[in-house]
Amino acid sequence: MFGVLKSSPLFSGLDVLEINLVINNVLHQIRNFSSNEVLEFSGETVGKAMILLEGKLRGEMVDFAGNSLKIEDLEPPQMVAAAFLYGPQNFFPVNLSALSEGKILSFHKKDFTRLLSSDPRLLNNYLNIVSGKVQFLSNKITFLSFKTIREKIAYYLLNQLRSPGLVVEIGQNQTALASMFGVARPSLARSISEMENEKIIRWERNEVHITNILLLKSIIGR
Amino acid sequence: MFGVLKSSPLFSGLDVLEINLVINNVLHQIRNFSSNEVLEFSGETVGKAMILLEGKLRGEMVDFAGNSLKIEDLEPPQMVAAAFLYGPQNFFPVNLSALSEGKILSFHKKDFTRLLSSDPRLLNNYLNIVSGKVQFLSNKITFLSFKTIREKIAYYLLNQLRSPGLVVEIGQNQTALASMFGVARPSLARSISEMENEKIIRWERNEVHITNILLLKSIIGR
DNA sequence: GTCAGTGTGTCACAATTGTTACACTTTTTA
DNA sequence: TAAAAAGTGTAACAATTGTGACACACTGAC
Numbered sequence: 136m137f138g139v140l141k142s143s144p145l146f147s148g149l150d151v152l153e154i155n156l157v158i159n160n161v162l163h164q165i166r167n168f169s170s171n172e173v174l175e176f177s178g179e180t181v182g183k184a185m186i187l188l189e190g191k192l193r194g195e196m197v198d199f200a201g202n203s204l205k206i207e208d209l210e211p212p213q214m215v216a217a218a219f220l221y222g223p224q225n226f227f228p229v230n231l232s233a234l235s236e237g238k239i240l241s242f243h244k245k246d247f248t249r250l251l252s253s254d255p256r257l258l259n260n261y262l263n264i265v266s267g268k269v270q271f272l273s274n275k276i277t278f279l280s281f282k283t284i285r286e287k288i289a290y291y292l293l294n295q296l297r298s299p300g301l302v303v304e305i306g307q308n309q310t311a312l313a314s315m316f317g318v319a320r321p322s323l324a325r326s327i328s329e330m331e332n333e334k335i336i337r338w339e340r341n342e343v344h345i346t347n348i349l350l351l352k353s354i355i356g357r
Numbered sequence: 358m359f360g361v362l363k364s365s366p367l368f369s370g371l372d373v374l375e376i377n378l379v380i381n382n383v384l385h386q387i388r389n390f391s392s393n394e395v396l397e398f399s400g401e402t403v404g405k406a407m408i409l410l411e412g413k414l415r416g417e418m419v420d421f422a423g424n425s426l427k428i429e430d431l432e433p434p435q436m437v438a439a440a441f442l443y444g445p446q447n448f449f450p451v452n453l454s455a456l457s458e459g460k461i462l463s464f465h466k467k468d469f470t471r472l473l474s475s476d477p478r479l480l481n482n483y484l485n486i487v488s489g490k491v492q493f494l495s496n497k498i499t500f501l502s503f504k505t506i507r508e509k510i511a512y513y514l515l516n517q518l519r520s521p522g523l524v525v526e527i528g529q530n531q532t533a534l535a536s537m538f539g540v541a542r543p544s545l546a547r548s549i550s551e552m553e554n555e556k557i558i559r560w561e562r563n564e565v566h567i568t569n570i571l572l573l574k575s576i577i578g579r
Numbered sequence: 580g581t582c583a584g585t586g587t588g589t590c591a592c593a594a595t596t597g598t599t600a601c602a603c604t605t606t607t608t609a
Numbered sequence: 610t611a612a613a614a615a616g617t618g619t620a621a622c623a624a625t626t627g628t629g630a631c632a633c634a635c636t637g638a639c
Contacts, residue, residue, distance in 0.1 A: 196499070199515050199574045205502070218495075221481065222488030228495060248481060252474050259443065259470060265487050266444030272494035273440075273450060277418070279501045280427070280539070283595070293421050308616060317502070319597050324618060326596095340605090340616095352421045505625070530586060541627050546588060548626095562586095562635095 137240075139188055143212035144264050148256045157254060161246045166239045174239075175231040184247040185215040190237015194229035208234070217261075218268045220244060279317070281355070284326040287316045289354040292336070292343060301345040359462075361410055365434035366486050370478045379476060383468045388461045396461075397453040406469040407437040412459015416451035430456070439483075440490045442466060501539070503577070506548040509538045511576040514558070514565060523567040 137154050140146045146154050164183075168174055168190065177197055192209040194216075207229070209215060219225055221244075242250060251258045281287050291312075295303045305312070309327075313320040330336050335351050337344040345351055359376050362368045368376050386405075390396055390412065399419055414431040416438075429451070431437060441447055443466075464472060473480045503509050513534075517525045527534070531549075535542040552558050557573050559566040567573055 198577045199512075218488050218491035220488070221484035222492050223485070224492040224496075225488070228492075248477060248484075252477060252480060255470055255474055258474060258480075262443035262470075262487070263445070265484070265491060266440050266442065266447070269440035269487060269490045269494065270444050270446040270450075272491065272498060274446075275498060276494060276501070279498070282539070310616075317504070320617090321598080321619080322596050328618070355420045532586075542587090543589080543628080544626050547590095550588070 137188075139212045140186070140240075143186060143214075145186065145214060145257065145260050146212075147260055149254075157250065157257070158240075160253070161242060161250050163246070164241050166241060167236070168233045168239065169236045170233055172233045173230065174233060175227045177227050177230045179227050181216050181219045181225050181227055183241040183243055184217075184220050185239050185241040187211045187213055187215060188238040188240050191234040192237070193232050193234050195232070196229050205229075211237075214264065215239070218265045220247070284316065284318050284322055285330065285354050287318070288323075288326060288330065288336075289351050291316075292345065293351065293355070296345070301348060303343045303345065305341055305343055359410075361434045362408070362462075365408060365436075367408065367436060367479065367482050368434075369482055371476075379472065379479070380462075382475070383464060383472050385468070386463050388463060389458070390455045390461065391458045392455055394455045395452065396455060397449045399449050399452045401449050403438050403441045403447050403449055405463040405465055406439075406442050407461050407463045409433045409435055409437060410460040410462050413456040414459070415454050415456050417454070418451050427451075433459075436486065437461070440487045442469070506538065506540050506544055507552065507576050509540070510545075510548060510552065510558075511573050513538075514567060515573065515577070518567070523570060525565045525567070527563055527565055 137158060138151055140154050141149070141151055146157075149157065165188075174192070187209055188211055190211070192215065194207045194209065196205040215231065216227055216229075219228060251261055278287065278290060281290055292303050295305075307315070309323055310320050313323040316323060327336075327338050331338055333350070335345070335347045335354075337346055359380060360373055362376050362380075363371070363373055368379075371379065387410075396414070409431055410433055412433070414437065416429045416431065418427040437453065438449055438451075441450060473483055500509065500512060503512055514525050517527075529537070531545055532542050535545040538545060549558075549560050553560060555572070557567070557569045557576075559568055
């Protein structure tokens with residue numbers, strides 16, 4: 136039943152037996168949902184810790200005019216809105232709907248808190264999840280704080296750079312990179328080709344060779 | 358000794374007696390620091406939970422060229438790097454230095470985890486702290502995802518708007534707003550005056566009157 | 580009341596990026 | 610292998626924002 140949880144971030148380090156023991160020790164619910172069902176609306180209070188067991192969910196951020204801004208898909212065995220169960224703004228940041236039928240395991244907040252207290256491994260795992268989100272968002276904001284495309288390229292390359300050598304593997308195409316940078320694709324291509332002309336980098340298919348790392352670093356320096 | 362902790366987010370809800378009891382029950386250290394001392398370098402592992410008891414600290418984010426990007430000051434009784442004790446990237450995101458002399462209370466990570474397990478209120482408080490950071494950063498990213506100044510103004514005003522009436526109190530001057538938006542002050546002023554010409558808003562000293570909320574909402578809709 | 584300091588409105592021009600379009604190459608598919 | 614699709618380079622032009630400068634209104638100190 137809970138076999139899938141063995142590979143979940145929350146129950147990492149526990150074997151199936153322990154997971155069953157732990158879960159059956161606290162109140163929990165299993166909710167079935169069907170395809171296209173809307174599970175939660177943005178703004179509703181998050182009162183339960185929820186773990187997706189089966190199926191696919193989609194979170195859509197909506198603006199004031201009801202348009203969808205950002206989309207994030209969720210697959211088992213991830214937690215739903217893990218960082219919105221506690222904190223001063225504990226309500227869903229997105230509309231949550233089902234892309235397929237599936238199942239969710241949930242604990243009421245009180246029971247979940249008890250659960251965390253009861254096993255240091257679970258506590259540690261959950262803290263890792265939430266702290267990891269802070270760290271991810273923190274990196275993202277650092278990235279977004281660079282204004283020009285050149286700066287973003289420079290920061291990205293220097294971050295990807297591993298100690299030996301001056302080559303960065305690019306695992307994405309320019310279209311994906313551009314959307315990750317939040318800029319238009321041709322604008323990215325233009326900046327790249329400018330930096331190539333200035334002999335700072337050499338951009339090949341899947342590799343970028345850094346030919347002048349000092350210049351590259353100086354792009355970020357202010 | 359630990360009186361200041363009564364008003365700290367972590368020990369909120371506990372009285373001085375309980376705080377003393379709880380702290381003396383686990384291993385802890387008190388570190389004195391002097392003015393201008395550098396306490397931690399960006400990139401070092403965060404191995405201890407640290408709470409500032411006295412004095413003032415400054416966190417400075419540094420880039421690849423060694424320039425300071427962002428500055429954040431810390432005052433008692435806040436936690437230091439609260440969301441960087443756990444998680445996959447548990448190292449300091451900033452250089453931490455002292456603006457004055459002072460004291461820090463710290464617990465080794467293991468002891469701190471035990472501390473959290475031992476009292477549901479502490480656990481709840483810490484989860485509130487870290488989750489609150491996710492929520493704060495999440496809002497910030499939503500905000501940064503709006504590209505034009507018009508969009509930022511619209512989002513800001515609609516967010517500040519409280520149900521009755523169409524007036525938003527602006528507690529800051531345009532210079533502060535502009536830096537919060539990450540744009541140049543004259544650019545902000547220009548966008549404001551454009552929106553005034555289009556009769557969407559009327560910007561007065563400390564108040565903004567929304568004269569056409571539908572148009573304002575449609576600015577965000579994409 | 581005068582004065583300095585702060586906050587705001589506005590302008591011309593520069594810099595940067597977005598948009599749209601098209602050509603060309605590389606990869607994938609049939 | 611041929612055709613289709615995806616990825617990339619590039620161009621002209623539009624849109625948006627930044628920069629630096631200046632004028633003027635408002636506020637509080639003296």
